Amino acid sequence: MDDAHKIQRHGTALRVADGAHVVGHKVGLTSAAMQKQFGIDQPDSGLLLDSMAVDENDRLHIGDLVAPRVEGELAFQVGSDLAGADVSEEAIRDGIASTFLALEVIDSRYGFEGLTLVDSVADNAACARFVLGVSVPGLVPELEGEHLTCTVNSAVAAAGFGRAILGDPIRSVAWLVRQLAAFGTGLRAGDIVLAGAVHASIPLKSGQTVTVSSPRLPQAVLHVA
Structure with missing residues (x-):
C-alpha cells in the first residue's frame, strides 16, 4: 500500500509537470454498493486535477x-485549511464553503475485473473525469437524507441517499483529512472534495447524457460523445 500511494503521487507529479493543477481530492468506495461491486471493504482516495474537469x-x-x-455523488468545496489526524466532524462542517452534486467518471488502466485496493490507489483511486453542478453556498444541512437520482438518457438508472456515504458525507471528508495527515498534508482552502457515490457505478457509453439530481441541489450533467 505504501508503494501504491507513492505511485499515485508520482503519477500526479508527472501530470502537474505537464501543466495540470491539483484542485482537490476524491474519496472512493464509501458506500456499501460500491464496496460490494468491486469486492473492496474500505475507502480510498485520489487527487483531482483541473484537466479532469468536464464542463x-x-x-x-x-x-x-x-x-x-459513472457515479452520482455529493461534493464540497472547503473554505479553510483542514488538517490533522484528530480532526473533528464539527471542524469539517464549519470548514465547508459550498455544496455540489457531482458526476464522477471512474476508469482503470487495469480494467475493473479483479481490481484490488492497491490497484485502485496506485491508479489515483480510478478517477478519470468529473462534472460539478452549480454550487449552493455553505453546507446544506442533513445531507444524509438527501435523495440523489441518476438518469441515463432521461431513464432512471440508479438512486440513493446521502447516508450511503459512510452514514453521512461529512464523515467521508473527515476520513480524507485523517488519511492525508498520514502523509503530512491536508485540505487547502478552495479544494474540491468528491465525497463518494450513493449507488453502484454505471457503465458509460457513447451517446449517453447522464444527469444526477436531488431535491435541494442543482443537477450535474454529463454528455458523452
Whole structure:
C-alpha cells in the first residue's frame, strides 16, 4: 500500500509537470454498493486535477478512456485549511464553503475485473473525469437524507441517499483529512472534495447524457460523445 500511494503521487507529479493543477481530492468506495461491486471493504482516495474537469456544456470523448463508468455523488468545496489526524466532524462542517452534486467518471488502466485496493490507489483511486453542478453556498444541512437520482438518457438508472456515504458525507471528508495527515498534508482552502457515490457505478457509453439530481441541489450533467 505504501508503494501504491507513492505511485499515485508520482503519477500526479508527472501530470502537474505537464501543466495540470491539483484542485482537490476524491474519496472512493464509501458506500456499501460500491464496496460490494468491486469486492473492496474500505475507502480510498485520489487527487483531482483541473484537466479532469468536464464542463456540462462540453462533451466527454469516451475514446480517451479504457473502461469508463459513472457515479452520482455529493461534493464540497472547503473554505479553510483542514488538517490533522484528530480532526473533528464539527471542524469539517464549519470548514465547508459550498455544496455540489457531482458526476464522477471512474476508469482503470487495469480494467475493473479483479481490481484490488492497491490497484485502485496506485491508479489515483480510478478517477478519470468529473462534472460539478452549480454550487449552493455553505453546507446544506442533513445531507444524509438527501435523495440523489441518476438518469441515463432521461431513464432512471440508479438512486440513493446521502447516508450511503459512510452514514453521512461529512464523515467521508473527515476520513480524507485523517488519511492525508498520514502523509503530512491536508485540505487547502478552495479544494474540491468528491465525497463518494450513493449507488453502484454505471457503465458509460457513447451517446449517453447522464444527469444526477436531488431535491435541494442543482443537477450535474454529463454528455458523452
